[in-house]
Amino acid sequence: MAAAPPSYCFVAFPPRAKDGLVVFGKNSARPRDEVQEVVYFSAADHEQESKVECTYISVDQVPRTHAIMISRPAWLWGAEMGANEHGVCIANEAISTREPAAETEALLGMDLVRNGQGELDIPVRRSWAPKERFSHKSRN
Numbered sequence: 001m002a003a004a005p006p007s008y009c010f011v012a013f014p015p016r017a018k019d020g021l022v023v024f025g026k027n028s029a030r031p032r033d034e035v036q037e038v039v040y041f042s043a044a045d046h047e048q049e050s051k052v053e054c055t056y057i058s059v060d061q062v063p064r065t066h067a068i069m070i071s072r073p074a075w076l077w078g079a080e081m082g083a084n085e086h087g088v089c090i091a092n093e094a095i096s097t098r099e100p101a102a103e104t105e106a107l108l109g110m111d112l113v114r115n116g117q118g119e120l121d122i123p124v125r126r127s128w129a130p131k132e133r134f135s136h137k138s139r140n
Contacts, residue, residue: 024089026081035074043067056105065118078110082117
């Protein structure tokens with residue numbers, strides 16, 4: 001089997017990005033016939049001791065998750081990349097290791113990307129903060 005082409009993330013900060021915006025992006029090395037969805041999930045409060053079903057396993061749910069917009073392969077729970085309502089962006093990158101993967105089911109890297117989007121609220125530098133938070137509604 002041929003190796004997948006590399007995937008790359010990029011970020012452009014002012015003054016390279018116009019209007020004081022920060023631009024974040026990623027290409028995907030997924031198979032070209034695999035459906036990629038761009039999906040919005042609202043912020044939500046969750047029941048104490050509830051679980052969240054990830055791609056292969058369930059993990060403890062946090063009390064509150066942030067609004068997120070993610071890009072993901074349609075067949076899995078996780079995300080290639082995304083941003084949350086606080087402007088935190090995360091993307092999945094492949095890494096090479098010398099250690100073999102465990103034989104047990106576990107969280108995928110893309111599950112960690114989605115988990116991070118929903119849970120992180122790291123403050124964005126004030127000069128880079130968007131004038132308004134992203135919206136899943138289309139703009140005219």
